[in-house]
Amino acid sequence: MKMxxxxxxxxxxxxxxxxxxxxxxxxxxxxxxxxxxxPTEAELCVQFGxxxxxxxxxxxxxxxxxxxxxxxxxxxxxxxxxxxxxxxAASRSMALGGATFGEVFExxxxxxxxxxxxxARRLSSEALDALCAVRDGLRDxxxxxxxxxxxxxxxxxxxxxxxxxxxxxxxxxxxLNLMIGASLQLVIDQTPNAHERILNAQSEIIEALKNHxxxxxxxxxxxxxxxxxxxxxxxxxxxDARIL
Amino acid sequence: MKMxxxxxxxxxxxxxxxxxxxxxxxxxxxxxxxxxxxPTEAELCVQFGxxxxxxxxxxxxxxxxxxxxxxxxxxxxxxxxxxxxxxxAASRSMALGGATFGEVFExxxxxxxxxxxxxARRLSSEALDALCAVRDGLRDxxxxxxxxxxxxxxxxxxxxxxxxxxxxxxxxxxxLNLMIGASLQLVIDQTPNAHERILNAQSEIIEALKNHxxxxxxxxxxxxxxxxxxxxxxxxxxxDARIL
DNA sequence: ATAAATATGTTGTCCGACAATCCTAATATG
DNA sequence: CATATTAGGATTGTCGGACAACATATTTAT
Numbered sequence: 001m002k003m004x005x006x007x008x009x010x011x012x013x014x015x016x017x018x019x020x021x022x023x024x025x026x027x028x029x030x031x032x033x034x035x036x037x038x039p040t041e042a043e044l045c046v047q048f049g050x051x052x053x054x055x056x057x058x059x060x061x062x063x064x065x066x067x068x069x070x071x072x073x074x075x076x077x078x079x080x081x082x083x084x085x086x087x088x089a090a091s092r093s094m095a096l097g098g099a100t101f102g103e104v105f106e107x108x109x110x111x112x113x114x115x116x117x118x119x120a121r122r123l124s125s126e127a128l129d130a131l132c133a134v135r136d137g138l139r140d141x142x143x144x145x146x147x148x149x150x151x152x153x154x155x156x157x158x159x160x161x162x163x164x165x166x167x168x169x170x171x172x173x174x175x176l177n178l179m180i181g182a183s184l185q186l187v188i189d190q191t192p193n194a195h196e197r198i199l200n201a202q203s204e205i206i207e208a209l210k211n212h213x214x215x216x217x218x219x220x221x222x223x224x225x226x227x228x229x230x231x232x233x234x235x236x237x238x239x240d241a242r243i244l
Numbered sequence: 245m246k247m248x249x250x251x252x253x254x255x256x257x258x259x260x261x262x263x264x265x266x267x268x269x270x271x272x273x274x275x276x277x278x279x280x281x282x283p284t285e286a287e288l289c290v291q292f293g294x295x296x297x298x299x300x301x302x303x304x305x306x307x308x309x310x311x312x313x314x315x316x317x318x319x320x321x322x323x324x325x326x327x328x329x330x331x332x333a334a335s336r337s338m339a340l341g342g343a344t345f346g347e348v349f350e351x352x353x354x355x356x357x358x359x360x361x362x363x364a365r366r367l368s369s370e371a372l373d374a375l376c377a378v379r380d381g382l383r384d385x386x387x388x389x390x391x392x393x394x395x396x397x398x399x400x401x402x403x404x405x406x407x408x409x410x411x412x413x414x415x416x417x418x419x420l421n422l423m424i425g426a427s428l429q430l431v432i433d434q435t436p437n438a439h440e441r442i443l444n445a446q447s448e449i450i451e452a453l454k455n456h457x458x459x460x461x462x463x464x465x466x467x468x469x470x471x472x473x474x475x476x477x478x479x480x481x482x483x484d485a486r487i488l
Numbered sequence: 489a490t491a492a493a494t495a496t497g498t499t500g501t502c503c504g505a506c507a508a509t510c511c512t513a514a515t516a517t518g
Numbered sequence: 519c520a521t522a523t524t525a526g527g528a529t530t531g532t533c534g535g536a537c538a539a540c541a542t543a544t545t546t547a548t
Binding site: 016028056060063064065089090093096103104110111115166169179 | 297
C-alpha cells in the first residue's frame with residue numbers, strides 16, 4: 001500500500017515577519033557579525049523580492065529587539081545586545097507587567113547579598129578601586145542632597161555588579177537597579193541620616209571585600225538593603241504598589 | 245535686561261516612533277487596559293493624522309515589545325507582558341549577546357539555592373503538591389529516556405520558581421531555565437545515573453521544603469546544581485562556549 | 489431555522505512619488 | 519597645497535492610493 005505524500009504545513013507568516021526572521025537568522029548564525037552594515041532598504045527589496053514597506057516593517061521588528069540599529073549615514077548596523085539594554089528592556093517589561101516594589105525588593109534582598117559574597121571571593125583590585133571611588137564621592141557629597149545620594153547608592157550597586165565579570169548576573173542586577181533607582185529618590189529625602197547610614201554600609205562592605213571576608217560582605221549587604229527597605233516603610237510607600 | 249526666550253529642543257523623532265510612544269503611553273497610564281481593542285489602522289491614521297505606513301511601522305515596534313498583539317478578528321488587543329515572555333526575550337537577548345554556559349551556571353548556582361531557601365519558608369501546599377507530581381513523574385519515567393528526564397528536571401525548577409509568588413524572581417529564574425534547558429539535553433544522556441541522582445535530589449529538596457528546613461533545602465539545591473554542572477564537564481562541553 | 493451566498497470591513501502587500509537628510513566628491517578660495 | 523564651500527548623489531522618512539486575501543456580519547435561499 002502506497003502512503004499518500006504528506007506535505008509540510010505551509011509557512012503562512014506575513015512577509016515582514018519573514019524578513020525579520022531571515023535577517024535575524026543570519027545574525028545569529030554569525031554570517032552577519034557585530035558592526036556589519038546591512039544592505040540598504042532598496043537593496044533588501046531586490047534581495048528578498050518584496051516591497052520597501054514590508055522590508056521596513058521587518059526592520060522595525062528587528063530594531064525593537066535591539067539586534068540592529070541605525071548607525072552613521074543612517075545605515076543599519078548589526079548590534080549584539082549589551083547587558084544594560086537587556087536590563088532596560090526587562091525592567092521596562094516588568095513595570096508594564098505590574099511588578100510591585102515588594103517583589104523587586106525581595107529579589108534585591110536575595111540577590112545582592114549573594115553577589116557581595118561572590119565579590120569578596122573574586123573582585124579585581126580595579127573593581128575595588130571603583131567601589132572606593134564611589135564611596136569617596138558619597139562621603140564628600142552634601143548630606144542633604146538626596147539626588148546625589150541616590151546616584152551614589154545606585155552606582156555602588158552598579159560597580160559591584162560590573163566587577164563580578166558575569167554578564168548574565170550583571171543583566172539581572174542591573175535590571176533590579178533600574179527598577180528601584182527611580183523610586184529611591186522619593187524615599188531617601190524622607191529618611192533621616194540616610195547619608196551617614198549608606199556611607200557606613202558601603203565602607204563596611206568595601207572593607208569586607210578587601211579582606212575576602214565573604215560572610216561579612218554578605219551580612220553588611222543584607223543590612224544595607226534592609227535599611228533601604230525600611231526607608232520605603234518610613235516614607236509610607238505601599239510595597240504592593242506598582243513600580244514606575 | 246530682557247532674557248531672550250529659550251525654546252525647547254524640537255522633538256525630531258520619526259513619526260512611527262511617535263505613534264509607538266503615544267500608544268504605549270496610553271497603555272502605561274491605564275487609559276488602555278489589558279484586553280482593550282485598539283482602533284483599526286485606518287482609524288489610527290485619522291486620529292494621529294499620518295499615513296498607514298507610519299502607523300503600521302509604529303505597530304511593529306509595539307508588537308515586538310509584547311505590549312500589543314493581534315487577537316480575534318485580527319484586531320489589535322492590549323496585552324501586559326507575562327513573566328514567561330519577559331524571560332524569553334531576556335534569554336534570547338543574552339544568547340545573542342554571547343552569554344556562556346559558565347556565566348549561566350554560575351548565576352544558576354547562586355540563585356536557585358536561595359530560591360529553595362525562600363521556598364522552604366513560604367511555599368504553599370499546592371505548590372508543594374506540584375513539585376511532588378513532577379518528582380513522581382520523573383520516578384516513573386524510563387531511566388534511559390534522556391529527553392523526558394530533562395523535561396522533568398527543568399519542570400521541577402519551573403514549579404519551584406512559580407511557587408515563590410514573586411514575578412520578578414520568577415522571570416529571572418525562568419530565563420535561566422530557558423538558557424540551560426536546550427543544552428541540558430546534550431548533557432544528560434551522557435551522564436551515568438542521571439535519572440537516579442536527579443530523582444534523589446528532588447526528593448531530598450521536597451522533604452526539606454515540607455519541613456521548612458531552609459538550610460537543608462539550600463544545601464540540596466546546591467548539590468543538585470553542582471551535579472548538573474559536573475555533567476557538562478563530563479560531557480566535555482566547553483563552559484566558555486556560547487549558549488544556544 | 490439552518491445553510492449558503494453575499495456584502496462589508498480590515499489587514500497584508502504592492503507601487504510610485506517626493507522632501508529631508510546625510511555622505512561624497514568636486515570645486516573654489518585662501 | 520590645504521581647507522572651506524558647494525553641488526551631487528544616495529538613502530531614509532512620509533505620503534497617497536490601490537488591490538488581493540481573509541474574516542466577520544448580513545442577507546438570501548432551501
